[in-house]
Amino acid sequence: MDSLAAMATFVRVVDAGSLSAAARSLPSSLTSVSRQISELEQHFGTRLLLRTTRRLALTEDGRILYERAKSILTEFKEIESTLSRRDHQPTGRLRVSAPTLIGRLLIAPLLDDFLHRFPSLSVDLLLVDRVVDLVEEDIHLSLRVGHLPDSRLVARKIADLQMVLCASPAYLARRGTPQSPADLEHHDCLVFSGTPGAAVWRFKLDQDAEYRIRLYGRIWVNSLDALVTMAKHGAGIVRVPSWQVGADLAGGHLQRILRRHEPAPTPLHLLFQPSRLPSTKTRAFADFLVDHWLKRDPFVAGVDGHEEN
Template identity: 75%
Template sequence: MAMDQLAAMATFVRAVDSGSLSAAARSLPSSLTAVSRQISALEQHFGTRLLVRTTRQLALTDDGRMLYERAKSILGEVKEIEEALAGSRREPSGRLRVSAPTLMGRLLIAPLLGDFLHACPSLSVDLLLVDRNVNLIEEDVHLALRVGRIPDSQLVTRKLAEVQMIHCASPGYLARRGEPQSPSDLPRHDCLVFSDAPGAATWRFGRDAKGGSRIRIAGRLWVNSLDALASAAENGAGIVRVPSWQVERQLAEGRLRRLLREHEPAPAPLHALYQPSRLGSAKIRAFIDFLVERWRGSDPLGR
């Protein structure tokens, strides 16, 4: 991509963020004529209209909105490269946008951010808590934490830890319904399922990928919140499948009992993912190293 195209995209993004061509010209600084010429050149290059100009504000066309989102991502990557080449990797700075599963982010990551920000005073963090796989480019996410096997992709991955899923229920529920002795007993029990789409679920058992078994579960309760599921299980609603670290206190205090331990699946890996263009990013490396150091020895994930 030619440098003049990058400059034109930067001007286009600045105009959208500023709300007008004149405001963009003042902030660059540049002349109004130069700003208008760059945006017109972009429209001519892509063969489409990007902005609808009115007397008071700018409005993006559909093509303009797509270019705006992609241009912000491209410009962010260029800035990362410039910082790495300039040697700024010695001092993490700027903005770091991280995504993580909701419960893990709330219980294990958010409590650490105060110390991390104190250690990196030139850095700010956006923490996005979502139970889905984000698109790093389209959503402008620098680093994503994901649990489970990572399919083949062009993203850089680093394994941070392992997450053990366990099955448990309250003593009250087990007194009423009995304790399952094998996974094949579960279809006759009330199972609590983490999902936002009710129906049928499959729970995997056994640590051998080839010799393991899969049990189809007809859930009595479906919730898209692990917190809510654990609370329901604690109050006798049924058997729940959750990360071991989530219910450590409930197990220690006897409010939940761990079931089918000898049949538990192999731990699922927790990975950090980021784009190859950010390989030399000081802020990404600083955050990953911070998590590894904080989790070493304390075993917050129940490894």
């Protein structure tokens, strides 16, 4: 059995939805397609597909093989493409994911320059404020904020993000300036989340001690842009990345509060698919971002902004 060919056929069957549709698209005979699936099942000693007169479904083992086979086949194509290209210029389609705000403000404006440098590349930019599954969603490169509990991920740290608390001068004049994290319980806090309920904000106390406060904010929004706009109009206190509000702090539209209690910076990583050879196009985009941000670090903006207390 040609294992690679059999896996390619298996993936085609799942994507097509039936053996006959896969046979037509390959093109190949229905008998050949059916035989390769049977050989795969015999090789792994497990049922991969559930066949009925109406539909075709994956077993649990079939789902595992499907996801891994797609990754293996993609990696093989990238190796083949890299070794066969004489000029080693990146080609094809690159799938990138990023948090919405970072993607919109810091990545999207750079894509024209990137594509001008690499005219044989195309980019799919997925902007989502959730953790993506690089393998299942076929993402080549992902920007992720926070510490990485999964050691299997191939990561490259590119920045530290400082979260800051700020409010408008009008709000602080009306409600007073918090002197400690506990004072926030008596203030209007604007919370970033897509699921209203209780939020936990973390703060630094003396030395290594950490203070956590559970907030039941009156306003919950799944957009940092909207929260900052409301904060500037006096709706309450917002917790956002310092780089996002650098101009507003410098211009006096917002004032930074509780600076001495700010938590340690949060890392920002570039993530690559585990167990995958970084392709030429993936390395090109990663190097492009890092080189651009080294010249002008966009993540330090606002760190030295004015503080009210």
